[in-house]
Amino acid sequence: MTDTTLINPTPVDTNDAKEALYRATPRQLMWWRFRKHKLAVISLCVLVFAYLTIAFAEFTAPYDPYEITEMATMQPPQPVHLFDEDWNFQGPFVYGLKRTRDLETAAVIYTVDTDEIVPLRFFVEGPEYLFWGLIPGSIHLFGAEDPDARIYLLGTDTLGRDLLSRLIHGGRTTLTIGILGVFFSFLIGITLGSISGYYGGRTDGAIQRLMEFIRSIPTIPLWMGLAAALPVEWDPLFVYFLITILLSLISWTHLARTVRGSFLSLRGEDYVLAARLLGASEKRIIIKHMLPAMTSYIIAAVTLSVPEMILGETALSFLGLGLRPPVVSWGVLLQEAQSLRVIVQAPWLLLPGLAIVIIVLSFNFLGDGLRDAADPYGR
Amino acid sequence: MTEDTPLVEITDLGVEFRLREGVVRAVDGVSLHVRKGEVLGIVGESGSGKSISVRSIMQLLPKTAVLSRGSVLFRPPGGGEIDIAKLDRKGRDIRSLRGRHIGMIFQEPMTALSPVHTIGHQVMTPIRLHLGLAKKAARDRARELLQLVQMPRPDQMLDAYPHELSGGMRQRAMIAIALACNPSLLIADEPTTALDVTTEAQILDLLKSLQERLGMAIIFITHNFGVVADIADRIAVMYMGRVVESGPVDDIFESPQHPYTRALMASVPRLGAERRRRLTTIPGMVPDPFELPRGCSFHTRCSEMVEGVCDRLDAPLIDLSGGRNVRCHLHSQNQTGGPNAG
Amino acid sequence: MPVEPLNSETLFAVTGLSKHFGGAAKGWLQKEKPAVKAVNDVSFTIARGETFGLVGESGSGKSTVARLMLRAYDVTAGSIRFRRSDGNTVELASAGKAELQALRRQMQMIFQDPYSSLNPRMTLLELVGEPLLIHGVASGSELEDRVAELLRLVGLRPEFRGRYPHAFSGGQRQRIGIARALALNPAFIAADEAVSALDVSVAAQNINLMQDLQEQFGLTYLFITHDLSMVQHISNRIGVMYVGRLMEVSATEPMFAEPLHPYTEALLSAVPQPDPKRNRGRKRIMLKGEIPDASNPPKGCAFHPRCPYAKDICKAEEPELREAKPGRFSRCHFAGELSLTGAY
Structure with missing residues (x-):
């Protein structure tokens, strides 16, 4: 008797909980399943944070990414402190740096000056900007109290530009290329994939062969050829747009394959046949029965192909074939960190690489989580 | 070991699945035994x-399952006694039993056979592993085995891959692998369920003739009363993790004692029987395994339920004469006067 | 025509x-596969209100x-005549899209797999109401009432209509499928292995339900199964x-006798019998x-390599399906000449 009560401790409210489960919509079931995937949830948070940051880049970045400070070239990162050397609470602050020159080699040397405390303040007045090129403003998320003082949390590059600001503005380019590029390849992929999967036969054969052809082209030489065809004098923004289209022209095949595959497998489902035998029109079958089952897979596939785009942009720009300065992107930032001398003297310039790794991993984990949650009815 | 000492003796076995939603007692106090050379059919x-009960003999339970109590005694022909329930499920001891003394065949041979190895290779593996035969000798033995299971063109089949075989032939290959080391016990888990009727008849016939020739014991799991009537010497009927009735096959088919057995037998249409307008059904549904009813787990669907008894107290296991057992309150009341079977 | x-x-x-x-190359640059003759020269009739069992x-x-x-498929050859509820006979084999669409109201199907035949993303209301919506029979609260009535008819509580299929057991899902098939008051229902995936006690419940519905609505069933005991129980x-060939067509009793x-x-x-002594x-x-293999059937009678009575003629010539006894058809050269044992 006693052990029976141990096994079913809550016979009263289980029915409500069960009824909720019975009435759970597909979206709820997917969310419940997704929530169990801890890594995916964390990745989702990371990505939301990253995209919010770049969406408000002018505000979140403390300085203009192009502002050159000759007296602060290759300055190392200044870590944030809360307590000074005597353990007195000061609020967030950084120590000032003293710039000297090695008398023998004439190299610039920075030393930490623990006497000079530069306090950090939130929502401070800083350099003026045009938010999204439209709205003028001068408030920044954080910065030094004194509008003329400069703090470099991630250090500066060879021209004395703030790396953090460049990272945030570069992220805007790189991360939107990822999304935009995927959007284009999604358009091409879903159109050709569904035509291929739905009509089958000769059309399917032709599209399949085209996809195989595109997949067999070695990508880097193709990029090089196409990039070389883009005139140097074109507007960087236009080049940026062309690069995304370029990337999506190559990567749509993966999505098309996913769409075609799910079309084919869904066509064979009994419930699709059942709908057909009920007299449902092709349109109704596609909209009511096939698309809802496919969207989750497509979202997962799209998520998993964003990193491909990001890496593509990075690789192109790193090789000097993609975006070129003055446009900032993570690939451009990495290109600037190409020389051995720079890496030895200013290793923090490799930080954009770390940012890429984090973003790419997050997209992959998120995609995995979505894929697992995509079919909550799998048994 | 005398003739009557069981080859396998399961006593008060309990297997639980501990899931997020609660505990499922998949097997709850099952006791079974199989004697040497006997065919035990388990229906449910x-x-x-x-x-699950039978897989615990091989320690082949799913990862989430826990063997919570009871013992599984196995007495290999060489003498001695092993409690399989106490063995490590991945250990050396259980592996030396599997395939050597206990063979197993499954419902879907395609999932049990390796798609990338030839049939010959797969039949030879247990022979070389357990009997230590050289390659040449093992191949000869494999050919013999394929002949034994009446595989057509055994020489060719040694080098065939599973996908080249039909369902019936794959099941024959599975049987050959299971019998490779002359096991004293063969476990057959719904081996004919996925097969067509005529192929099913062939496989049942084969199993019967092999059992006669080799004298191994068989535990045959099925949901089909026809199949169990055809092959078993004794049967055990299971419901919600318990054996509700067991005994010699003829007696159980002639006079089923548990209301569940009776109802189940009546709900199957019989070939050649007089046509009835309606099939007899068991009312209600199988209870939720997370919330088993109190008392006898069948009382919610039982037509002979006694209020105040069946819905409160666990049904006791009653020994009837002639090696029969039944787990039902109706028999405990009439234990002295004999069951009032309907 | x-x-x-x-x-x-x-x-x-x-x-x-x-x-x-299959057969001819299906598309550009694709390889040719041998044709699978899934169905070959099949002829039979189904009477109104009867249950015709198809076993194999x-x-x-x-x-x-x-x-x-x-x-659901296009016909390669042959004719399928169907008598509509208005008394006119139509040829289904060559029926056009619009004609078929209208006819779908009169014939429905119950599937074998109660899991894959219901769209998991639709509630009971949407599932059972779909045929009513498609054919414009009912909408709004009328639709809800009709769905509730249908659910009650198959022994499910109308309150369940907001639930999704994952809330139900195999037997119950099968009933949802039956309710959906009944929605448009069809004359004919094809049940494809409708109870094969269910446990015996559940299968018995659903078989009884199907028979009750047949009586109530005068339905005609095509009951497809591999279970001979079941087909004997339910079929006329x-x-x-x-x-791919029809070997024998006959009333149930004489065929089993x-x-x-x-x-x-x-x-x-x-068929193994639940009777050990017998x-x-x-x-x-x-x-x-x-x-x-259906893509490579033997010459002559398809059954001759396995037939215990095969003679030379069986290897050479494929027999026709012919009326060997009044109302009974057999595709065997020796139909009526052999003395064969039945199940009784």
Whole structure:
């Protein structure tokens, strides 16, 4: 008797909980399943944070990414402190740096000056900007109290530009290329994939062969050829747009394959046949029965192909074939960190690489989580 | 070991699945035994725990399952006694039993056979592993085995891959692998369920003739009363993780004692029987395994339920004469006067 | 094209029906595959209000026949005549899209797999209400009432209509499928292995339900199964299929008493009986070999390599399905001449 009560401790409210489960919509079931995937949830948070940051880049970045400070070239990162050397609470602050020159080699040397405390303040007045090129403003998320003082949390590059600001503005380019590029390849992929999967036969054969052809082209030489065809004098923004289209022209095949595959497998489902035998029109079958089952897979596939785009942009720009300065992107930032001398003297310039790794991993984990949650009815 | 000492003796076996949603007692106090050279049939609907109880003999339980109590005594022909329930499920001891003394065949041979190895290779593996035969000798033995299971063109089949075989031939290959080391016990988990009737008849016939020739014991799991009537010497009927009735096959088919057995037998249409307008059904549904009813787990669907007894107290296991057992309150009341079977 | 009308007792008349899958190269740069003759020259009739059982082993083409009759597939050859509720006879094999669309209201299907045949993303209301919506029969609160009535009819509580299929057991899902099939008041329902995936006690409940509904609505069933005991219980007449061919068609009792085709005899003999004593006394016919591949059937009679009575003529000539006894058809050269054992 006693052990029976141990096994079913809550016979009263289980029915409500069960009824909720019975009435759970597909979206709820997917969310419940997704929530169990801890890594995916964390990745989702990371990505939301990253995209919010770049969406408000002018505000979140403390300085203009192009502002050159000759007296602060290759300055190392200044870590944030809360307590000074005597353990007195000061609020967030950084120590000032003293710039000297090695008398023998004439190299610039920075030393930490623990006497000079530069306090950090939130929502401070800083350099003026045009938010999204439209709205003028001068408030920044954080910065030094004194509008003329400069703090470099991630250090500066060879021209004395703030790396953090460049990272945030570069992220805007790189991360939107990822999304935009995927959007284009999604358009091409879903159109050709569904035509291929739905009509089958000769059309399917032709599209399949085209996809195989595109997949067999070695990508880097193709990029090089196409990039070389883009005139140097074109507007960087236009080049940026062309690069995304370029990337999506190559990567749509993966999505098309996913769409075609799910079309084919869904066509064979009994419930699709059942709908057909009920007299449902092709349109109704596609909209009511096939698309809802496919969207989750497509979202997962799209998520998993964003990193491909990001890496593509990075690789192109790193090789000097993609975006070129003055446009900032993570690939451009990495290109600037190409020389051995720079890496030895200013290793923090490799930080954009770390940012890429984090973003790419997050997209992959998120995609995995979505894929697992995509079919909550799998048994 | 005398003739009557069981080859396998399961006593008060309990297997639980500890899931997020609660605990499922898939097997709850099952006791079974199989004597040497005997065919024990286990019948039950899905979720009755028939497969799980028998898989614990091989320690082949799913990862989430826990063998919570009871013992599984196995007495290999060389003498001695092993409690399989106490063995490590991945250990050396259980592996030396599997395939050597206990063979197993499954419902879907395609999932049990390796798609990338030839049939010959797969039949030879247990022979070389357990009997230590050289390659040449093992191949000869494999050919013999394929002949034994009446595989057509055994020489060619040694080098064939599973996908080249039909369902019936794959099941024959599975049987050859299971019998490779002359096991004293063969476990057959719904081996004919996925097969067509005529192929099923062939496989049942084969199993019967092999059992006669080799003298191994068989535990045969099925949901089909026809199949169990055809092959078993003794049968055990399971419902919700318990054996509700067991005994010699003829007696149980002639006079089933448990209301569940009776109802189940009546709900199957019989070939050649007089046509009835309606099939007899068991009212209600199989209970939720997370919330088994109190008392006898069948009382919610039982037509002979005694209020105040069946819905409160666990049904006791009653020994009837002639090696029969039944787990039902109706028999405990009439134990002295004999069952009032309907 | 004029269609020969059916008499008022006949609902379906299938004549010389064939379906071949594959064959010619399907597309550009694709390789040619041998044609699978899934259904070959099948002829039978179904009377109004009866249950016609179609039995056969896997690959016999019994499901394909049902799907052809409902025109889920295009017909390769042959005719399928159907008597509409208005008394006119239509030819389904050549019916156009619009004509079929209207006819779908009169014939429905119940599927084998209660899991895959219901869209998991739709509630009971949407699932059972879909046919009503498609044909514009009901909408809004009228639709809800009709769905509630249908659910009650198959023994499910109307309050369940907001639930999704994952809330139900296999047997209950099968009932949802039955409710959906009944929604448009069809005259004909094809049940493709409708209870094969269910446990015996649940299968019995659903079989009884199907029989009750048949009585209540005067339904005609095509009951496809591999379970001979079940087909005997439910059918008035039975067709036995083997490798795409109809081997025997006959009323149930005479077929089980005295089969006219050796394959029917072998099938009946192969079924294990829930009667241990009788099993021991019975001598079963063990067929040699395996079911042939439908893409490469043997010459002559498809059953001859396994037939215990095969003669030379069986290897050379394929027999026709002919009326061997009044109302009983067999595709055997020796139909009526052999003395075959039944199940009684």
